[in-house]
Amino acid sequence: MQISRLFQIVHILLEKGRVTAPELAERFEVSARTIYRDAEVLSQAGVPIYTLQGKGGGISVSDQFVLNKSLLTDQEQNEILFSLQSLSAARLPDSDKVLLKLSSLFRKNSANWIEVDFSPWGSGQQQKELYALLKQAILEHKIISFAYLNAAGEQENRSAVPMKLLFKDRAWYVEAYSIEKEAPRTFKITRMSQVSLSDRDESELPRLPQQRMENAGTSHEESPAEAMPRIPLVLRIEPAGASRIVDEFKEEQIVKQEDGSFWIASEMPDGEWLFQYLLSYGELLEVIEPASIRQEMQRRIAEMFRNYLG
Template sequence: MQISRLFQIIYILLEKKSITARELADHFEVSVRTIYRDIDALSEAGIPVYSTQGKGGGISLIDNYVLNKSLLSQLEQDKILIALQSLSATGYPELKDTLSKLSSFFNKSNINWIEVDFSNWGNYEKQKDIFNLLKSSILEKRVINFSYFNSIGEKSNRNVEPFKLLFKDKAWYLIGYCLEKNSVRTFKIIRMANVFITEKSCTHTDSHELSHKSSGDFHTKNININLKFSSEGAYRVYDEFQEKEIIKNEDGSYTVISQMPEGEWLYNYLLSFGTMLEVIEPQNIRDEMARRLNILISKYIY
């Protein structure tokens, strides 16, 4: 997001002689402190931007400055546009505006060859609202408060210093320092509700040491698992497992030997295969699957 904002700041400064940090902050919905960090980043990158204090002052570019697109190769230009198109999947309208301007600047007309959409059917607006809140809290380094439902349906209230958003295995996650647990935690965004930004500033940073201690939905122990799929499950076997993990049997069935994170997620995932799957090993997973299936069967037998 910062790269996108930096390009937009340059275009705004090219169009206007001068603009205040507050005006830029209001435009991008970030703090004035964030804008000054952006200005420092532009200066370090060799962009001749400067600020003046007092009445009539503001942020400006040196007169007659022209953004030189020849500094970037054709491949680098394409990579920037592809990255912005991928980021537009998060639903932020300013990315589309930046993409349009850069495409025109680079003389690129075919920019619609890729479309990425990470949102689930039916909950786009809700997820977009949460994304905007999380974006602001991360950039402004402010604590965020929300209700959270864990993998077994338990509800808790959390105050978290947000570090970053992560897309992993078909879902979005927030990684941050949980003030209730006093450790780095990972939260599945779809399980978050009643999200709001507090006035409290963050005191922790996303250091390597803290990240190493991270725990959450997918920071669990992996176990070796042996699965057998009927031939009808081939489409999911090849979609969801690596080729080196798959063995095609003589009768048309498939054996998959893989590693998966242990926990409630695993049983829900395995049950999603229905009658196409049989768990061979480990025995404790096989037994637990049988127990859950018996409970399910009892609901349909009168």
């Protein structure tokens, strides 16, 4: 913890020039005495830290200072830069500025040796701005208002206090405290629109549980797979679906047949999500069991066929 705090103190000093010990103490929730001890540790490590007493004084570091191996090893520097690349891939725009600054401080000519990109193909500036807005709301404990398309295809006006961004099962979610439900909820970001940041913050709410995020992942507006009752299924999938099979099912659930097709024995969440998922395989998939799911698939496919008649 101290190493992380030391690194952050240096970054703050390089960013702001001069900061008082009480300001740093409040920032890191420690005493001013601890901050002065940290400054002494940094000084002993070779970081040119200066303290100035009296009005207008504070703690500062030489503008010419460059973080070096006396504070962080070369491997640690690379790990920090890679972590920032991951944040940048998550479309947190401020991380690009920090990455550029630290690359310069570490004297790394090219830190971008790997790319991690969670964003969907074709995503534009509007979606990037949404992530920046959600980040601001989380850090400042602000209330957001938005339109939300629920799993039933109905659009609702909602308001919530975002707590955390979550990437799960190839999709981004925001864990938030729902004002309407007065409980934690998880919203799928692609189903959010018309998102706006309110001037109000969580302190203005009549009640907001202290442990509001403890069970935030258990109640979902989007209803991800793990939050719903599960149904045992037996599926037959044609050989052309092999690439999806290895991505989406466990090895022990897959049995390859002599004709090259695959039989899948798995459990999947009940509800509309299930049929949308099964239909995404098109003609490559056949539901063998249970009979109720097979019959519903037949009904839906027949309805789709009628849409193209005439």
